Amino acid sequence: MIELHRVSKVYDAGPQKFPALTDVSFRVDKGEYVVVTGATGAGKTTLLRLLYRDEVPSEGEVEVLGQSLAGLRRRQVQTLRRSIGVVFQDAKLLPGRTVYENIAFVLRVTGAPRREITARAFEALRAVGLSSRAQAYPAHLSQGEAQRAALARAIVRRQPLLVADEPTGKLDDAMAAEVLGIIQDIWTGGTTVILATHQARLAAALHRRTLVLERGRLVKDEG
């Protein structure tokens, strides 16, 4: 499903170079739930961005969903991204649209047949327990609800891979547990999950395979 082979990523800022990842290698099989943890700045977000090709590695090779991401053309990147659901710490909902419209937006812009849009959007909303808030605007949602809406958007295309970057970072414990429960359900449904968090306690509580990053290096792969 996912394979990184000796991947390094260095950001150039003029004459200075900032290594974000150094010589990282690992493999994730289909249906796995993997937690990536490490302190802020350890390279978690860079690692995830490499998976949906928002970044390209400076060295090494990244393979996602059975295809190497090196030298992908624009259309191939678009096809890859349609198979990956992404959620962030910030829900990134579109403020001028209702929850339903935010979910349907993804289907519309990726050319889903019109007759399927409503059914699939509500299916995703049901999966995150947000059907009753379909007509609410993001400004009227709690942070937990907003994150659940973002999760619904991430799975509405029934993507086989879910990448979650600090999805509970802004939530209190109760809301975080709720969101993690939904992610657990999504994983149980057969979706491969990669979840990044800086909260070591939370990572430990999940009892899943955990990749620990320190200053861009993979120092532990356990579970």
Next chain:
Amino acid sequence: MFGFLLSEALRDLRRAGRVAVSAVMLITLSLGAAGAFWLLSMNLGRAVSEWRGHARIVVYLKREPPASEIAALVQRVQALPDVGSVRYVGKAEALAGLKRILGKDADVADQLPSNPLPASMEITPAGAATTPQGARILIERLAAVPEVEEVEGGLEWIERLADWQRLIAAIGLGVGAVLALAAILTVTTATTLVLHARRPETEIMRLVGAPELAIRLPLLLQGMIQGLLGALLALAALRIAHHFAAPWLEPLTNLTIGLPRLEFLTPPGMLTLLAAGAGLGALGGWLTRGRRGAW
């Protein structure tokens, strides 16, 4: 998906607000100016072709030839290069023509002791003689015919009219082009503002793998809508101006250049103006560049 992208374009247009209105007004100005010059040039063009079709060279004869010699003379002139047709006008016919022109004062002609008008031939130029240079050569040839007293006519003034027509068309094109450039820049500015406002949408679209067309088509459509609106307003303004100005100008154009009616743009002309508006707007929308992702 097109319906959805069109609704996105309309939503963007509302977001652009005043800048979009400025863009529409500039397109209206640009196409209005170009359209006005076009109308003027088109009507002058009609006058020019009308006059070209009726251009005559009149050859006055030293004396009226006997009836038996007229046909031979006409045939001889007809045989000259670049002569289209020849019509002989005898002294009596010339006088009758004068009386027709004098109307109720025709009696004056009857007071004359003899008919002072010369016999003549009206020549319609053809081929190279329809140009001023060719007409001059034909006049020289006609003047060399022994029976000819004087040759009158020429195409210089028609060509001067044609030069004016070309000048007006060029000025219209120039003014239109400058204003069109400003309109494109304004549409681009409006679209850039929209692009900034819709960055969250664009980010999500790129993230979920929306095709590039789905990202850029609303920008293109938004520009096209602005352009079409501008062109429609320009067309309406031109129609209203023509409706009110034509009755005032027509007596003047009839008297000066023999054009009794000032025409409005033809349906293909109006469509061209609308297409130009849509094209300008679309170009402005398309020229907008946004941030691309890692691809």
